[in-house]
Amino acid sequence: MGPYYQVARGLRKASAIITTVGAGHANALIIYTPMAVPPATVIRTVIVRKIMCYSNVGAGIMELGLGAAFAGGALFPIFNVIANFDTEWTEDELPEVEIGQPIYVATTPLGIITQIEVEVIGP
Amino acid sequence: MPQLAQLHTYKAGPIEQIVMPGETVGLWVNKVYEFYKVQFVEGIMRSDPVALNLGAPAALGGVSAITQLTILQMPDLEFAQLRAEVLDDVSVLLYQGRADQRHKLQNVVATFSRMNREFDPCAHLTEFYEFEDNFAFVQAINNTAYVPAAARIVFWGYRFVLEALPEYSWRHGKLPDAWTRVPCTAHL
Numbered sequence: 001m002g003p004y005y006q007v008a009r010g011l012r013k014a015s016a017i018i019t020t021v022g023a024g025h026a027n028a029l030i031i032y033t034p035m036a037v038p039p040a041t042v043i044r045t046v047i048v049r050k051i052m053c054y055s056n057v058g059a060g061i062m063e064l065g066l067g068a069a070f071a072g073g074a075l076f077p078i079f080n081v082i083a084n085f086d087t088e089w090t091e092d093e094l095p096e097v098e099i100g101q102p103i104y105v106a107t108t109p110l111g112i113i114t115q116i117e118v119e120v121i122g123p
Numbered sequence: 124m125p126q127l128a129q130l131h132t133y134k135a136g137p138i139e140q141i142v143m144p145g146e147t148v149g150l151w152v153n154k155v156y157e158f159y160k161v162q163f164v165e166g167i168m169r170s171d172p173v174a175l176n177l178g179a180p181a182a183l184g185g186v187s188a189i190t191q192l193t194i195l196q197m198p199d200l201e202f203a204q205l206r207a208e209v210l211d212d213v214s215v216l217l218y219q220g221r222a223d224q225r226h227k228l229q230n231v232v233a234t235f236s237r238m239n240r241e242f243d244p245c246a247h248l249t250e251f252y253e254f255e256d257n258f259a260f261v262q263a264i265n266n267t268a269y270v271p272a273a274a275r276i277v278f279w280g281y282r283f284v285l286e287a288l289p290e291y292s293w294r295h296g297k298l299p300d301a302w303t304r305v306p307c308t309a310h311l
Contacts (some may be wrong), residue, residue: 009241010241011241013212013242044266056309102268120212120240123236123238
């Protein structure tokens, strides 16, 4: 199998490094702010291109979803996080889900560290 | 057979000087063309002294002040050919004359942004020209939901040293045989 080539469609931006502190989805954290805001008249969206996760609090799971308490639903199936290991998912593995809302992260147990990179689509 | 240089304004590809030394330019200033002969040309590198930080506009549509580009002021009898790149996720408006927007349509004005590199890697659509102290101005708009650390814009291009050609006059219809039109201010 040859190398995977991703054609760039927009600019790349990284989220902050988030350590989950809230209990479950009810206290999920904002990991990426929306960019579709007035006075811009055309919505800007993002596609998650990379995810990095690290846990020194034991093995666990991580979810990315939309809206506080994931009211907008999950972005991907649940990710498995290996203890004491830099777990990564890159763009050739991730479904090309395009989102125009804030992305939230939730983990079990709490204390798992996550960062994502997105590609911005729009003007 | 040698080829003539194909030089013109807003040329696609890496920036090239729009005229050679010895050639005649007509600079669009104050709604007329003024005529000069180019005596000397040199490059202006994309570098820290020709970069500007417009600060950190507030989230959700915050704007910076309309900021005079004093860093791009040219001496008497000189003009500059410049391209620009926005380094942070803001939209930037260009003015030539504090109230005279560039890149405008009937109802809206196009902005510079980080997206420019995606569709215009050589930045030729951003090219503009500035004569003496006919200042350019820029203003940043933040269309994101957070405050950026900075709103930087950087410039590069050429400097042209000129000699006046008072024998020619746009107003009196006395025009050079061959000359390059250079829009140094906005067309209102």
